[in-house]
Amino acid sequence: MAAKLNDSDLLELMVLDDVSAFEEIYERYSKSMFLFAMNIFKKKEVCEDIVQNVFIDFWAKRKKANVKQLKPYLFQAVKYQVFNHIRNRKISDEDLTRLIIVDISMSISQKLEFDELQAIIKIQVDKLPTKCQQIFVLSRFQDKSNKEIALELGISVQAVKNQISKALAFLRKNMVLEEGVLYLLFLTSTL
Structure with a gap:
C-alpha cells in the first residue's frame, strides 16, 4: 500500500x-x-x-x-x-576537489536548465483555464496537498485531482522543446 x-x-x-x-x-x-x-x-x-x-x-x-x-x-x-x-x-584533498567540481557543475547546469524550464512552464501554465491554473499553482508551486487545496477552494479532493490531471495532460502535450525533447520533471509526479 x-x-x-x-x-x-x-x-x-x-x-x-x-x-x-x-x-x-x-x-x-x-x-x-x-x-x-x-x-x-x-x-x-x-x-x-x-x-x-x-x-x-x-x-x-x-x-x-x-x-x-x-x-x-x-x-x-x-x-x-x-x-x-x-x-x-x-x-582526501582529491575527494574535496571532486566535491567542489561536482557541486559547481551541477549548480550551474541545473540552474540554467531550471530557469529555462521554469520560463517555459510559466508560459504554458498561463494558458490553462483559470480554476485549473489556480489549482495547479497551489499544488506544484506552493506545495499544497490535494486536501489543503480542496479545503482552501471549497471543492472536493477528487475535483482537485481532476484539475491537476487536466493541467498535466495539457502541459505534457505542450511542453515539447528543441529537438522534440519532452521535459516531464514534475509533470509526471503523482497526483
Missing part, C-alpha cells in the same frame, strides 16, 4: 511511527542518494555510511522535522553528511 502513496502522505504516516512508510521512502530514494554521494567520494563504504546516517537521523527526527519536500530534504541531508565527513577530516 505504501508504494502507491505520494511523498506527502508517506511523511504524514512516518510522523505517526509508520515503519512501512519509512521503508517506502528508503526504497524510493536510497539508491539515488547513494549515487549522488558516489559522484563525490567514489568510495562505496563511505557513501553507504552517509546514506545510512541520513536515514537514521531522518527517522530519529521524524516528529520534529518540518519537511515540505521530501526529495530535496534528503539530498540536502546527504550534502550535509558529506560536509560533516569533510569537517571530520575523513576526506
Whole structure:
C-alpha cells in the first residue's frame, strides 16, 4: 500500500511511527542518494555510511522535522553528511576537489536548465483555464496537498485531482522543446 502513496502522505504516516512508510521512502530514494554521494567520494563504504546516517537521523527526527519536500530534504541531508565527513577530516584533498567540481557543475547546469524550464512552464501554465491554473499553482508551486487545496477552494479532493490531471495532460502535450525533447520533471509526479 505504501508504494502507491505520494511523498506527502508517506511523511504524514512516518510522523505517526509508520515503519512501512519509512521503508517506502528508503526504497524510493536510497539508491539515488547513494549515487549522488558516489559522484563525490567514489568510495562505496563511505557513501553507504552517509546514506545510512541520513536515514537514521531522518527517522530519529521524524516528529520534529518540518519537511515540505521530501526529495530535496534528503539530498540536502546527504550534502550535509558529506560536509560533516569533510569537517571530520575523513576526506582526501582529491575527494574535496571532486566535491567542489561536482557541486559547481551541477549548480550551474541545473540552474540554467531550471530557469529555462521554469520560463517555459510559466508560459504554458498561463494558458490553462483559470480554476485549473489556480489549482495547479497551489499544488506544484506552493506545495499544497490535494486536501489543503480542496479545503482552501471549497471543492472536493477528487475535483482537485481532476484539475491537476487536466493541467498535466495539457502541459505534457505542450511542453515539447528543441529537438522534440519532452521535459516531464514534475509533470509526471503523482497526483
